[in-house]
Amino acid sequence: MGGRANAVAAIIAKDVRLFARDRFYLFISILSLVFFGGLFWLLPASVEATAPIGVHLPDLELLLEQRGAPPDALDDGLDQAGEQGLEIVDYSSSRELERAVADGEEVVAGLDFPADFLDRVAGGQPTTVTLLLAGDAPEALRPALAGAVRELAFTIAGEEPPVAVPELEEMVLGVDRSDAPLTMRDQLRPMLVFLVLLMEMFALASLVAVEIAQRTVTAVLVTPARIGDLLAAKTLFGAVLAFGQALLIALVTGALGHALGTVLLALALGAVLATGFGLLAGATGKDFIGIVFVSVVLFIPLMIPAFAVLFPGTPALWIRALPSYGLVEVLLRTSGHGDGLAEVWPHLAALAAWCVAVFGAGTAVLHARLRRM
């Protein structure tokens, strides 16, 4: 074996031994696998969907009153359509309603009534109501909302509907995922995988920081081993450790059932990302408390995309710009929605770019720190 490879192998073997003998990191590694794996199986495997609905009908209540219909006729219509727990949000223009549905933050679907809706229904004229649906709106919303519009029309026209059912146009904004609502398990899966990766980031950071604090690294650097050997060894050790743990939790949570190659690639990139952050935290933290502080500072923003999954709608641009977003999206879309490489490659590309940047920064900062020893 060449001198460089021999030095790298020696450092990795030593780090494996140090890691295995550190009861704290061994404990949190095993605990995180057991705890997060167990938590996954305790979560509900089915979906219970309730959703806020946006409505645009100018002067709705006034018009209903003029026509002799109760002001809450639309709510009654929705209830009679058999859908409970729907929340009505009024919008003053079609454009606002469309934007709100597309944004997905406030409502997941919308009913856009034409300005002459009541006149035409009362006069027995055909009319068209536009149903706007967010990409991830539950499938059950479509017939419910269509029924609600019909009920509203019946309420306005009297017991016997004088006209045929109003025509309804349907527009899906974004990728249509209405037939595949995510369960809590699906939503939490990326977070669990990412938490395990962050645990390993913390373990690697600590291993690096302890080596610097105890100045064992200076003893290594006066042998024929170079800083590059140290960096290569720490990188390999950290990435393999993080990948192995992420693979285990992915296996336990069923993330490997679809698009295996894509998921493995995402996990590998996630492991490199965690390693980069680990090197960064290890190089900047001076002791255990320092490592905890730096790790938490990195931990919080990295967890945001995984938390954002739990809330309906498309995440804000700044969340999508975070390094961990690509990993979360790939895991969510492959294991949750059954997407493949063709659909998730932009997220993989973004994750890979972040890996290059974070890993580059981590090695550069650690290299600079070691040179100052």
Add this chain to the structure above:
Amino acid sequence: MASALHTTDLRFVYGDRVAVDGVSFAIAPGEVLGLLGPNGAGKSTTIKMLIGLLRPQAGSIEILGMAMPQQRTAIQSRIGVVFEEKNLYPTLTGRENLAFFARLFGRSDVDLDHLLERVGLATRGRDRVSDYSKGMRQRLTVARALLNRPDVLFLDEPTDGLDPVSARSIRTLIREEAERGVAVLLTTHDMYEADELSDRVAFIDEGRILALEAPEQLKLRHGQRAVRVRYREDGQVKEVAIPLDVAAGGELQALMGREDLLTIHTEEATLEDVFVELAGRRLE
């Protein structure tokens, strides 16, 4: 004889503080050079440059005929370093620590048991370093420095804070290595140790070498020899030191003739005295 280590006009500046300013010296094979000076004098910076942890900002270093840092890897495979701090892996055993560094040197043939025996750790090699006393850890760092059978040894305060038995065993090892032909650079606060081990001593202060000679020569040149006489007078013990250059005079003769004379000793200057004479302040 060609020197094993040769430095010329070494210089290193941290910000606006000059740590090393024009340091030049050479060490022959088998020679022990003691580098003495107070904290912040430039000893550690000089050693860091010599072992390849710092790049000199000016001057040159030649070790075993090779230039540092240009041929750093080749040089580092032939030097041994004992750091002031006991920088060992505490959760590894003593033997595992040595085995790891042996692999870094590419020396899988090292007889670790023999090495552990040399430093008095033969029976504790399979214990974790976290269970070692300070003296045992220091002896293990000495064993680590000898793993690759080095031609040049750098020892930074190798006996600092050790019990007398551990300190003596380490001094014995240093002497054995020097007799094997190893060039040794020793930094220490212990003037007795420097005097005992060093063939030559370099005093360094504020980054500059103030004097570089054999300890005896330094003491002769800068110190003062004396005769110390203790005698009893009026029921009390009195003591007087008479400089040797005047000791042959009447005062000593008169004291020698006293019936109540207790002890008489010759006394020479210490290296501490020499440093005070040269730098105008004490070493600590």
